[in-house]
Amino acid sequence: MSAPPHRSAHRSEPQAGRGGFGRLLRAEWTKFRTVRGWVVTMTAAALVTVLFGLLSAAGNHASCGAGPIEVACPPPLVGPGGEAVDDKFYFVHRPLAGDGGITVRLTSMTGQIRKPDVIPGQRNVVPGVVPWAKAGVMIKESTRQGSAYAAVMMTGEHGVRMQHDFTHDVAGRPGGVSRQSPRWLRLIRSGDTLTGYESADGTEWVQIGTATLTGLPQTVQVGMFAASPGDLTVTRGDLGGSGSAARFTETTGEFDQVMLQGNASGAWRNDDIGVIVAPDGSAHHPGRAGRSGGTFSVTGVGDIAPTIEGTTPERSLSSALIGLILVIVVAVMFITAEYRHGLIRITLLAGPRRGRTLAAKALALGLVTFAAALPAIAITFTAGGRILRDNGNTVLPVSLLTQMRIVVGMAALFALAAVLSLALGTLLRRSVAAVITAIAVIVVPHVLATTSVLPDSAARWLLRLTPAAGFAMQQSIPQYAHVLGHYAPTAGFYPLPPWAGLAVSAGYTALALGLAVHRLRRRDA
Structure with missing residues (x-):
């Protein structure tokens, strides 16, 4: 007599689970958008990316000599496939x-x-x-x-x-x-x-x-x-x-x-x-x-x-590091603020399955970051390239598919960096420590590898083995086996293909999030 009610409860459990995760996701989104500081900082990250990117492009001028006078440099010679x-x-x-x-x-x-x-x-x-x-x-x-x-x-x-x-x-x-x-x-x-x-x-x-x-x-x-x-x-x-x-x-x-x-x-x-x-x-x-x-x-x-000589179209995206640092700060605060104010207990009470709760928080943060970064990077890349050309720079042409890969890939890197920072915040539970750690593993390796601080071999290994590998998504000009060139990070060339570099960043993010879930389950809030 009790069997039918038992089967009915068993069938309804997956539906409740699906509804439960959606409810948690909406709750995390509501939580994010109702904290003015987080929204303002995320907006500032997008605006800073655009502003500094366009200023960087505006500061790059080039001209070519024609006897005693300087003239605008000619556009690059283009082959049958559209490449320089x-x-x-x-x-x-x-x-x-x-x-x-x-x-x-x-x-x-x-x-x-x-x-x-x-x-x-x-x-x-x-x-x-x-x-x-x-x-x-x-x-x-x-x-x-x-x-x-x-x-x-x-x-x-x-x-x-x-x-x-x-x-x-x-x-x-x-x-x-x-x-x-x-x-x-x-x-x-x-x-x-x-x-x-x-x-x-x-x-x-x-x-x-x-x-x-x-x-x-x-x-x-x-x-x-x-x-x-x-x-x-x-x-x-x-x-x-x-x-x-x-x-x-x-x-x-x-x-x-x-x-x-x-x-x-x-x-x-x-x-x-x-x-x-x-x-x-x-x-x-x-x-x-x-x-x-x-x-x-x-x-x-x-x-x-x-040819690999010339200004690459992703030059204006160098400002993305500043915006990324602001994203890291928001992502860390998204979890550490709850620990600091004791709100994490309420969050876990609403979602007692801690792994699912953290996954909802990570997904909400990743989607918000991607949505903010995508238009900012698209505007910076497109308008920055136009400014570079107007200033006389010889900008190497790339296909529409490559342009889309750069814009979407860099927005995805922002989202991964945000989730990785959230995981570090969960593990360390201290805002300053988590922000410093996230910057140290995401931003610093890229800066060291691309600013002539390290030997080329060390720079390449750093961009293979750290979360900064995902910056390979912004490389527009490939390495050609039959073209002798200085294929080093300082020249804008990364040791991993774009999607492989992003996969390394995704791997670190998944690992950190998994450790965060494990620790959240085993430790009191």
């Missing part, structure tokens, strides 16, 4: 109508590198090629900078590669090139598909890869090229950190056994793509080419690759 690129090389080419290709034998690759001067006033130039120096064959949409292309090349230290449209890189066989051990290179067009091959003897060919360049015109340019990016020198600062400088280099490729397939008519043309012209009309570090019978010598400078 370098497209500077020497090109010996002919028009190719329709399908066809080119086959060459590369017999040597030499060059020179400008090193730091040993004797003041005396140029220190040494023979050699840099690791990503390039010499090979190319099919390019046109000689216009930034136009689509595919190339098969020999590099200084990375063997044979096939690259296309600046960001794509496929490795061929490793090794070098010499007259005793030449390298055969081949690039074939069939419609919009270009296929690269290599051979050690010109008889047995190995396919490296293919590239699909949609929208290629009927007539393209086919030929031989050479390019040589600057020699990167990284120096350590007196207080830690590092700086970098790129010095002039050039590379010369020697080609013979040049064979064209298809309708490649007309005479060979020499073009120094992207050469810098001084105000007096002279070329700065020009390339060159020579021909003796069937042997071509092509010397080039510059690079054909994505």
Whole structure:
């Protein structure tokens, strides 16, 4: 007779549980919005993020020289994918109508590198090629900078590669090139598909890869090229950190056994793509080419690759640290104020399941923080980028998806930092101690890693192993394996991918919240 009432109570328990958590969530939200100090401080965090971000952007000015006058810097060169690129090389080419290709034998690759001067006033130039120096064959949409292309090349230290449209890189066989051990290179067009091959003897060919360049015109340019990016020198600062400088280099490729397939008519043309012209009309570090019978010598400078030089669009978000500190203060006070005034007993009386009560408090705080941070970061990022460009800065372009990831990801980082601070407040129960601890584990590692205080290796490990890893969400320009660069935190590059960095921050937050729940259950209020 008593069984039916017992089953009815058992079925209604989950419904009460769900309603109970919603009630707790509403109670925590009501608690937050009715304390004027918390609302004012959270609003101030959003306003400070915007205000200091826009002021920071307004203080960044840049100009470029044009003879005796200064002018606005030109916008960055953009490749087919919308990314900023370098497209500077020497090109010996002919028009190719329709399908066809080119086959060459590369017999040597030499060059020179400008090193730091040993004797003041005396140029220190040494023979050699840099690791990503390039010499090979190319099919390019046109000689216009930034136009689509595919190339098969020999590099200084990375063997044979096939690259296309600046960001794509496929490795061929490793090794070098010499007259005793030449390298055969081949690039074939069939419609919009270009296929690269290599051979050690010109008889047995190995396919490296293919590239699909949609929208290629009927007539393209086919030929031989050479390019040589600057020699990167990284120096350590007196207080830690590092700086970098790129010095002039050039590379010369020697080609013979040049064979064209298809309708490649007309005479060979020499073009120094992207050469810098001084105000007096002279070329700065020009390339060159020579021909003796069937042997071509092509010397080039510059690079054909994505560029990482310029102002990144997240520059204005440096002010986010100030807003984040205010968020930390609010988050800690959201729990420690209850301990200080003895209100925690009432909170736990209303929600006797302590873990659920703390989870509701954390969710309410996280949602409030995310809602406040999202528009603040969006305004700072968008308006700050516009101000940087208006002030003459060359701001590197990024895709809409990347912009959305930065804005949403940084708002999520704010929310995680708030919940982590709440957990520390629960564990320590002292406002000052919890605020200092939260700043020490979230803000301080980022400051130390990005302000030339620590060596690069220590800075990278700090941003891998602390909650500050989540700041990787604001990195807009990726690290390219085929572009030599100073990929250090001081230059805006983080050791973890954006979402992996945020996952580290989320992991610390979950761990701290779990410890807080455990302690709350085992300790009297």
